[in-house]
Amino acid sequence: MSQPVLYIVIPCYNEQEVLPITCKLFKAKIEQLVSAGKISLESRILFINDGSKDGTWGIIEGLAASDPVYRGICLSRNRGHQNALLCGLMEARSLADITISIDCDGQDDIDAMDAMVDAYLDGCDVVYGVRSSRETDTGFKRFTAQSFYRLMERMGVETVYNHADYRLMSSRALDALSEFREVNLFLRGMVPLVGFKSTSVYYERHERIAGESHYPLSKMLALAINGITSLSVKPIRLITGFGLAVSLVSFIGVIWAVVVSFTGNAVAGWASMTSILCFLLGVLLLSVGVIGEYIGKIYLEVKARPRYIVSEKTWER
Ligand code: UDP
Numbered sequence: 001m002s003q004p005v006l007y008i009v010i011p012c013y014n015e016q017e018v019l020p021i022t023c024k025l026f027k028a029k030i031e032q033l034v035s036a037g038k039i040s041l042e043s044r045i046l047f048i049n050d051g052s053k054d055g056t057w058g059i060i061e062g063l064a065a066s067d068p069v070y071r072g073i074c075l076s077r078n079r080g081h082q083n084a085l086l087c088g089l090m091e092a093r094s095l096a097d098i099t100i101s102i103d104c105d106g107q108d109d110i111d112a113m114d115a116m117v118d119a120y121l122d123g124c125d126v127v128y129g130v131r132s133s134r135e136t137d138t139g140f141k142r143f144t145a146q147s148f149y150r151l152m153e154r155m156g157v158e159t160v161y162n163h164a165d166y167r168l169m170s171s172r173a174l175d176a177l178s179e180f181r182e183v184n185l186f187l188r189g190m191v192p193l194v195g196f197k198s199t200s201v202y203y204e205r206h207e208r209i210a211g212e213s214h215y216p217l218s219k220m221l222a223l224a225i226n227g228i229t230s231l232s233v234k235p236i237r238l239i240t241g242f243g244l245a246v247s248l249v250s251f252i253g254v255i256w257a258v259v260v261s262f263t264g265n266a267v268a269g270w271a272s273m274t275s276i277l278c279f280l281l282g283v284l285l286l287s288v289g290v291i292g293e294y295i296g297k298i299y300l301e302v303k304a305r306p307r308y309i310v311s312e313k314t315w316e317r
């Protein structure tokens, strides 16, 4: 068997500070894997410019013009990390035997790719990169991230603990992923559903080499809510369960009220009435909100708008 063609797939959004540094690291990794005889000379680094507002696309174009190992795709506008990544994977699917997706900020240990490729050569179709520790993260980031994985698990979404989007996928796993037509993407929840033989590779996560994170708390929360509502209907079941419990308590309350009124002890209970009313109204509005979340999702899925639009490819000019 000849060596597999590897595409490293890297979404980039406003990364002009870090790209000139990390692009060399990715290239060195490709060269090292080629000389170790593990991957083909045809292997490439594929950047997806996710509608950056800075000089990111210019840098990618320059790289592609200077060295054939670099390739770039420009999206028509900013679509977010998950959509940009899916675009890269779907484009690489027909060109490569394996893809490794990674962020462009150097936070994920590039050297873990060796073990990923080894696992592929050993017969795995999916290899998850898993952070072995979070020492470089702030206490806040660590806490929110851990709560995130726990919440996902509680809500019945199967994810790999401490795995983000650093992973190897074979072209046949990507073909299977392409059959998932949803527009609300949460790739780390979708890939386990694809199946095939998989394993994990552990690595230490570093700090960003340069530039700033594009995932503030608000975006992390949005990602968590999207992940749960895209892959699980457990929140709706929780509402049903809670509704049942409240109905049961109300039933007992009604009996109590009838008994009290018959015994002639009925006193105007303003405080208890108000509390019950406020509580139930709150629960009701929250429940409608959760259901609305799903209906909104159905709305978006039914429209089935394109998940990304490519405006340019550096190798098709
Ligand atoms: N990214 C993207 N589109 C966006 C936001 C981020 O393609 O709208 C890319 C970004 O360039 C980086 C990766 O997604 O390569 C992860 O983003 P970041 O490092 O800011 O997130 P963090 O590692 O802090 O969670």
Ligand code: MG
Pocket: 103, 105, 107, 208, 213
């Ligand atoms: Mg990062």
